[in-house]
């Protein structure tokens with residue numbers, strides 16, 4: 001897949017392509033003025049056009065200059081690859097952007113593996129390009145003709161979706177973006193040398209703990225078998241990926257699963273989504289610690305460090321109310337329309353389900369545990385600060401939301417009465433799932 005200049009024709013052509021590759025706009029313009037046909041000429045062997053070379057090397061000014069001369073943005077090379085595929089492959093976001101603006105088609109398939117630009121962005125882990133292509137897919141004809149969901153799950157010649165490739169190449173950020181955009185977590189490849197593999201099999205193969213984590217948190221099935229009859233755990237063990245194997249072991253506690261089927265979850269605003277997702281991953285890491293302890297695996301490199309120590313002072317200054325369900329965290333999620341508040345951990349416990357219990361697949365929307373009204377929307381509740389101008393305090397408070405509020409004496413219990421029955425006892429309709437955050441799930445095999 002060389003984007004080099006080998007085997008180009010005349011030395012004149014070679015000079016031109018070298019100027020394109022080096023981003024020498026002046027020389028490129030001069031050459032094109034003296035011979036306009038240069039813009040559509042290609043290298044002899046790979047049949048790379050100037051547009052391909054500019055895109056692969058991130059030469060956005062040269063790329064623009066060529067596009068300005070009404071060159072087809074979807075010109076293909078020897079392997080039927082478009083300039084956009086090369087930009088996605090090499091992570092050249094600005095070039096990809098220009099090509100897209102010039103009308104580049106995101107639904108072209110190359111002749112090597114039948115891959116699209118989305119496959120290439122996922123395979124090489126260029127999440128910015130991936131995001132760009134997905135947003136184009138949402139707003140262009142592809143969405144109308146193919147449908148966005150189908151495009152996200154587009155298969156290459158071996159039956160691999162972009163999610164398969166990202167998992168196989170250990171690209172957790174791309175895995176996340178794809179899952180977030182509706183990639184099917186349990187898609188099965190047709191060929192790919194491992195026919196019948198799920199993304200989880202391929203993540204197990206690459207040994208990417210982050211990919212395994214994300215796939216599990218999006219509901220990947222640990223018991224799915226590939227064409228050789230192996231579950232992902234077998235694959236991880238065979239490849240000596242001990243930590244991955246520990247999480248993939250069917251007898252290990254199952255993680256919380258992102259409740260994506262819930263309507264209000266798919267409609268979350270970005271702040272609430274980021275908060276809930278971070279809380280979910282954090283809760284799952286707590287479970288992992290127990291799993292690793294039991295299996296004597298220690299985390300290879302703790303990506304999630306205990307970065308900030310609990311800041312008791314900030315907590316004491318906090319005017320944000322303690323969650324009335326766990327009495328542990330500060331309220332940071334508000335339910336609409338009723339306006340009741342709780343912490344993100346408790347909200348997740350309300351929404352998340354144990355896969356084993358949801359075989360019925362009827363995932364009913366949870367209701368507010370305080371008033372039983374149905375939840376239509378969630379919003380992030382910002383901690384109230386006494387001195388409103390104090391930015392530092394605000395950021396401290398935001399940091400402190402997830403730590404135990406140690407200030408029993410000073411916490412405000414405003415509003416508690418509304419949650420209390422006349423007997424003075426807590427009168428909350430807490431579902432059974434509420435303690436899922438703290439207890440590892442029992443697993444019956």
Ligand SMILES: [Zn+2]
Pocket residue numbers: 323324325326327328329342343344345346347
């Ligand atoms: Zn709580």
Ligand SMILES: [Zn+2]
Pocket residue numbers: 335338339340368369370371372373
């Ligand atoms: Zn309520």
